[in-house]
Amino acid sequence: MAFILVAAATLAPFVVMIATSLAGPAQIYEGGILPSPDLNAAVDNYRAALTEVPLLRYMANGAFVCAVILVLQVTIAAPAGYALAKLPFRGRPLMLAGVVLALMIPMQVPAIPLFLGVASLGLLNTYTSLIAPFVISAFALFLFRQFFLSYPDEVLDAARLDGFGELSIVWRLMVPAAWPAVAAFATISVINHWNDLYWPLVVITDTDMMTPPLGLVAFRATAESSGDVGALMAGGVIVTAPLVVAFLFLQRSLMRGLSASARA
Amino acid sequence: MRADHRARWRPELATAPEIRHRRRLGAALALPAALTLLVLVIGPSLAVLGLSVTDYRLGMPGANWVGAANYAALATDAGLRGSLANTFAFVAVVAPLAVFGGLWVAILVAGAGRARGLAQTVFFLPVTATLVAMATAWEVLLHPSFGMANALLGVLGLPAQRFLSDPNLALWTLAVLAVWKLLGYNVLLFLAGLATIDRTLYEAAALDGAEAGWRRFTLVTWPMLAPVTLFVTVITLIRTFGEFELVVVLTNGGPDGATEMVLFTLYQEAFRYFDIGRASALAAVFLVFVMALSLTQIWIAERRR
Numbered sequence: 001m002a003f004i005l006v007a008a009a010t011l012a013p014f015v016v017m018i019a020t021s022l023a024g025p026a027q028i029y030e031g032g033i034l035p036s037p038d039l040n041a042a043v044d045n046y047r048a049a050l051t052e053v054p055l056l057r058y059m060a061n062g063a064f065v066c067a068v069i070l071v072l073q074v075t076i077a078a079p080a081g082y083a084l085a086k087l088p089f090r091g092r093p094l095m096l097a098g099v100v101l102a103l104m105i106p107m108q109v110p111a112i113p114l115f116l117g118v119a120s121l122g123l124l125n126t127y128t129s130l131i132a133p134f135v136i137s138a139f140a141l142f143l144f145r146q147f148f149l150s151y152p153d154e155v156l157d158a159a160r161l162d163g164f165g166e167l168s169i170v171w172r173l174m175v176p177a178a179w180p181a182v183a184a185f186a187t188i189s190v191i192n193h194w195n196d197l198y199w200p201l202v203v204i205t206d207t208d209m210m211t212p213p214l215g216l217v218a219f220r221a222t223a224e225s226s227g228d229v230g231a232l233m234a235g236g237v238i239v240t241a242p243l244v245v246a247f248l249f250l251q252r253s254l255m256r257g258l259s260a261s262a263r264a
Numbered sequence: 265m266r267a268d269h270r271a272r273w274r275p276e277l278a279t280a281p282e283i284r285h286r287r288r289l290g291a292a293l294a295l296p297a298a299l300t301l302l303v304l305v306i307g308p309s310l311a312v313l314g315l316s317v318t319d320y321r322l323g324m325p326g327a328n329w330v331g332a333a334n335y336a337a338l339a340t341d342a343g344l345r346g347s348l349a350n351t352f353a354f355v356a357v358v359a360p361l362a363v364f365g366g367l368w369v370a371i372l373v374a375g376a377g378r379a380r381g382l383a384q385t386v387f388f389l390p391v392t393a394t395l396v397a398m399a400t401a402w403e404v405l406l407h408p409s410f411g412m413a414n415a416l417l418g419v420l421g422l423p424a425q426r427f428l429s430d431p432n433l434a435l436w437t438l439a440v441l442a443v444w445k446l447l448g449y450n451v452l453l454f455l456a457g458l459a460t461i462d463r464t465l466y467e468a469a470a471l472d473g474a475e476a477g478w479r480r481f482t483l484v485t486w487p488m489l490a491p492v493t494l495f496v497t498v499i500t501l502i503r504t505f506g507e508f509e510l511v512v513v514l515t516n517g518g519p520d521g522a523t524e525m526v527l528f529t530l531y532q533e534a535f536r537y538f539d540i541g542r543a544s545a546l547a548a549v550f551l552v553f554v555m556a557l558s559l560t561q562i563w564i565a566e567r568r569r
Binding site: 003006007009010011012013014016017020028029030031032033034076077079080082083084086087088089090091092095098099101102103104105106108109110111112113114115116117119132133135136138141160166167170191194195197198201202212213214216217220229232233235236237239240243244246247248251 | 278282285286287288289290291293294296297298300301302304305306307308309311312315322365369372383384385386387388389390391392393394395396397398400401402404405409410411412414415416419444447448502506508509512513527530531534535540543544547548550551554555558559
């Protein structure tokens with residue numbers, strides 16, 4: 001019984017968000033447990049969410065920023081993870097210590113000097129400022145290192161005996177082998193950066209550059225004064241839908257990715 | 265992190281030039297990561313420690329050494345002290361609820377039989393949902409005049425509340441929302457942990473008379489889950505201490521500072537008042553807290569081995 005109540009409370013904001021996005025001001029302000037839906041009002045709400053604020057632009061910004069961050073994170077961290085696991089270069093123990101240290105540093109700490117740097121380079125309100133701080137992920141380094149550590153040395157030695165060079169081992173064996181690790185990391189990275197508010201709030205003030213969460217914060221400020229709660233909830237549904245729908249379809253791989261983050 | 269025994273070098277399989285080649289390739293592959301790690305994470309974090317002993321303000325020329333003055337302000341400045349006190353009260357309420365609530369839900373979900381998939385989905389939804397959107401949904405749900413929460417209180421014959429604007433209530437409202445936000449992830453971690461417990465342990469416990477319920481839990485589940493519980497506790501403490509979005513979206517620290525917390529105050533000092541020195545001192549405190557927790561976890565986990 002208590003379990004059902006907790007489950008209901010977990011779902012409540014989703015239900016309220018969807019129900020309110022489908023209702024007109026009359027039904028919303030009437031009160032009651034949930035406002036009753038109204039087709040015309042629903043159409044108005046979603047149209048207002050898409051036209052009163054550049055919601056699609058925010059989503060495109062978010063998708064672009066997430067994609068570039070993910071590609072750069074993998075491009076930088078996956079080869080390094082392989083080196084940390086399999087190639088004993090000089091400085092490797094030091095770098096491993098650096099990775100463990102960086103794993104413990106929350107983003108808000110380097111954010112202050114990073115903001116000073118971004119501002120002094122004149123990069124506020126640019127995609128560069130949204131992307132640059134995240135191109136390196138200590139978590140990705142750790143994840144890829146662990147992944148490559150479990151790759152059998154015998155296979156590598158056999159490839160070497162077959163005349164594979166070190167570079168072609170990387171290209172022809174390691175890159176194809178790394179996809180499960182990339183998929184696991186991708187889920188975490190996209191969830192984090194699509195939903196991040198802190199850093200966009202620091203570097204973005206220009207409406208055209210906003211990501212979905214920041215755009216919603218701005219939308220909320222205007223919706224609050226105009227009282228257009230239905231449109232605001234419609235905006236919330238539109239922004240939340242892509243990841244939630246993706247989650248429903250990719251539940252298994254997403255959960256694998258999230259529990260991989262836990263093991264790290 | 266364990267010694268990488270599997271990556272051990274085996275010289276008998278390679279000639280000296282081959283080894284040199286591999287070392288060079290390794291360094292080349294690791295270099296971009298090492299440089300960006302240094303420039304974007306470790307360097308700036310050290311810079312924060314440096315800035316925290318200055319009176320640097322953005323837009324002012326130069327900075328002066330002020331020693332521990334910014335740290336002293338954390339103890340003397342009423343606003344900063346209030347923010348720290350709110351944060352600790354918030355953590356003290358949210359963390360136990362999110363950890364033990366997550367464990368409780370995970371055990372029930374694991375035993376839910378055919379409903380397990382559905383139950384999982386329900387509790388994981390908040391993990392992927394955009395928190396800013398969900399926070400505005402909570403705001404509608406908690407609205408003093410037309411929200412669902414007060415409508416339900418009315419049905420039960422209880423008086424309506426101003427959940428987010430009553431200074432005595434706002435912080436606890438945010439605490440409930442924080443538990444809502446953290447629960448799904450903790451359930452996921454506990455479910456992963458429960459799946460690793462050996463079935464035969466439960467069978468053995470059943471032979472000893474601990475077939476179900478509390479005895480089975482104390483005899484098998486709780487001790488076997490200890491490493492997971494430790495990890496969940498640490499990550500929950502870190503995430504609770506670092507709550508930011510709920511405050512900035514729902515209350516802006518109000519009413520009257522009642523929901524000001526460390527990261528929100530840090531954000532205000534750094535990016536609204538541009539008092540970089542003071543903000544850096546707060547960031548340093550936050551960093552020490554997070555690192556102390558992480559190191560404690562590593563230490564306990566290593567000792568257990």
